[in-house]
Amino acid sequence: MSKIAPDRRRLLGQLGAAASLLTLGGCDAFDGVLGVGDPVHNFLRKANVLTREAQRAIQGPAPMAREYPASAIREGQRPNGSTDPQTDDYLAIQKDDFAGYRLQVTGLVDKPLSLSLNELRAMPSRTQITRHDCVEGWSCIAQWTGVQLSRVLDRAGIKPAARYVVFRCYDSMDDTLSDQTLYYESIDLISARHPQTILAYGLNGQALPIANGAPLRVRIEQQLGYKMAKYIRAIEIVDSFAKIAGGNGGYWEDRGYDWYAGS
Amino acid sequence: MTHWVWAVTLFFMVTSGLQIFNAHPILYLGQQSGFGDKQYLGPQAGHGNKQFNNTILDIHAERHEGGIVGVTSILGHDFDTTGLLGMSGSKDQPIYQAFPEWATIPSYFDLATGRVIHFFFAWILVPTWCVWLCASVINGHLWHDIVPKLSDLRLLPGDIISHLRLEFPRKRSYNVLQKLSYAAILILVIPGMILTGLTMSPGVDSAWPWLLDVFGGRQTARLLHFCGMLVIVLFFVVHIVMVIAAGPINEMRSMITGWYRGDDPEAAGGGA
CATH class of the missing domain: 1.20.81 (Receptor-associated Protein)
Structure with a gap:
């Protein structure tokens, strides 16, 4: 049997046919079933539990995010999301440079708290130079100063039924005439008690600017930026976030994003 | 058998990956993103640093005299990629996303869903690769x-x-x-x-x-x-x-x- 050299003309014809086939089936074929809220989306989203458990398994008890030297701070912290809240309540506390601000700590606690900025600053502080990873893909290194969330939780005393820490914020993401959707987020007690999880009032050696969440924002260094709520008004300790807003544990989570934002 | 698992998985990983890329279609070298003069300067925001620019690739749309064009910038060299990268769609209905609709899942911009799909198939890809490797070594x-x-x-x-x-x-x-x-x-x-x-x-x-x-x-x-x-x-x-x-x-x-x-x-x- 002799070797058969392929017919080159036939080859080119087949290539053309294949190319036209490929252009016929666009990716929009999947649009109808994959959107936020669709059953397929909700099914695929279950993989987030696997991600959380796998990450917690390899992390061990207190995985420390890398802390960088001061020379790694090359630019100001890029603000994202809300950068200048206009809600009445926020404008009111902003007027006197947050002198009248009080952080409320409520929910499943032995002793509800109401802490001023000075009281928070008087507590032992932690300063860390860490990398902020945005869900969009960019990163920015900055120095954050604040009080460890675990210290605030200890002062309030957490009841045994407590499972999540919910951050209630001053900023509204979707302003309509009839409605305000206030930003909120939630983390579990493992993230909340992490030594690098701080309520930050300082950025790069200065008071936290408004664009970055003044007067108080949270840093959760094992997760992405959208977990790190800014303009925190109150901390609520709960056993479930199913009844809060859309029930998914956060403003972006209610819009299809994963609750565990470690990746 | 694993061949078709590869095919389906890689298809969804690439198309959802391009969806994720579109959320911030800029690539940098190093630990962090040097925004250069692109740094957002909001009220009281930290100051930008024009000198810190470690951008390698940047796909975006730009307003030129003749209209808006899609630009792909590689190491500071700009290429007009209108129709494919940066700007696509028709003249009446231009779409300003880095990779065009036909290359991403979902076709419209939806970072949340892109991530959900990407990570789901990542959980298929990793075991598939491990099984393939073990089986290929053994047999x-x-x-x-x-x-x-x-x-x-x-x-x-x-x-x-x-x-x-x-x-x-x-x-x-x-x-x-x-x-x-x-x-x-x-x-x-x-x-x-x-x-x-x-x-x-x-x-x-x-x-x-x-x-x-x-x-x-x-x-x-x-x-x-x-x-x-x-x-x-x-x-x-x-x-x-x-x-x-x-x-x-x-x-x-x-x-x-x-x-x-x-x-x-x-x-x-x-x-x-």
């Missing part, structure tokens, strides 16, 4: 068919020439170029994609900070992840062209059933 497929030997490399020049002449001898064993490309994809690119993907995760970086050192930072890992995607897409295109060139019916049968009809007499009619 000898890796050593016999994939890893190129010295004797293979001696055949390389002839193999390149015959490919250039568009002659594809039908043999049941993989030829040298095939072996080299399969080895590169399966042993280098796929595990490289998994590791650079993990390096982008702040949770994994806390557990395995050495990943940041191996890849030179989260942003370099993102850059390498993107380059790996380009290699996989290139492999896919060449793979399809080769399958068609070698006779699609015969190849499809072998991909599905493992039964390939060769030209060499001793192999003719042989079943696997």
Whole structure:
């Protein structure tokens, strides 16, 4: 049997046919079933539990995010999301440079708290130079100063039924005439008690600017930026976030994003 | 069998990956993103640093005198990519996203869903690769068919020439170029994609900070992840062209059933 050299003309014809086939089936074929809220989306989203458990398994008890030297701070912290809240309540506390601000700590606690900025600053502080990873893909290194969330939780005393820490914020993401959707987020007690999880009032050696969440924002260094709520008004300790807003544990989570934002 | 798991998984990983890329279609070198003069300067925001710009690739739309154009900027050199990158769609309904609608899942911009799809299929890809690797080591497929030997490399020049002449001898064993490309994809690119993907995760970086050192930072890992995607897409295109060139019916049968009809007499009619 002799070797058969392929017919080159036939080859080119087949290539053309294949190319036209490929252009016929666009990716929009999947649009109808994959959107936020669709059953397929909700099914695929279950993989987030696997991600959380796998990450917690390899992390061990207190995985420390890398802390960088001061020379790694090359630019100001890029603000994202809300950068200048206009809600009445926020404008009111902003007027006197947050002198009248009080952080409320409520929910499943032995002793509800109401802490001023000075009281928070008087507590032992932690300063860390860490990398902020945005869900969009960019990163920015900055120095954050604040009080460890675990210290605030200890002062309030957490009841045994407590499972999540919910951050209630001053900023509204979707302003309509009839409605305000206030930003909120939630983390579990493992993230909340992490030594690098701080309520930050300082950025790069200065008071936290408004664009970055003044007067108080949270840093959760094992997760992405959208977990790190800014303009925190109150901390609520709960056993479930199913009844809060859309029930998914956060403003972006209610819009299809994963609750565990470690990746 | 794993072949079609690869095909479906990689299809969804690439298209959802491009969706994720579109959320911030800029690639940088190093630990972080040097925004240069692109730094947002909101009220009381930290000051930008015009000198700090480590951008490698930047796909965006720009307003020019003649209208808006799609621009792909590589190391500061701008290329007009209107219609494909930066700006696509029709003249009446232009779409300002880095990669066009036909290349992303979902077609419209939806980072949340892109991530959900990407991570779901990542959970398929990693076990598939592990199973493939273990099985290929145990049954000898890796050593016999994939890893190129010295004797293979001696055949390389002839193999390149015959490919250039568009002659594809039908043999049941993989030829040298095939072996080299399969080895590169399966042993280098796929595990490289998994590791650079993990390096982008702040949770994994806390557990395995050495990943940041191996890849030179989260942003370099993102850059390498993107380059790996380009290699996989290139492999896919060449793979399809080769399958068609070698006779699609015969190849499809072998991909599905493992039964390939060769030209060499001793192999003719042989079943696997």
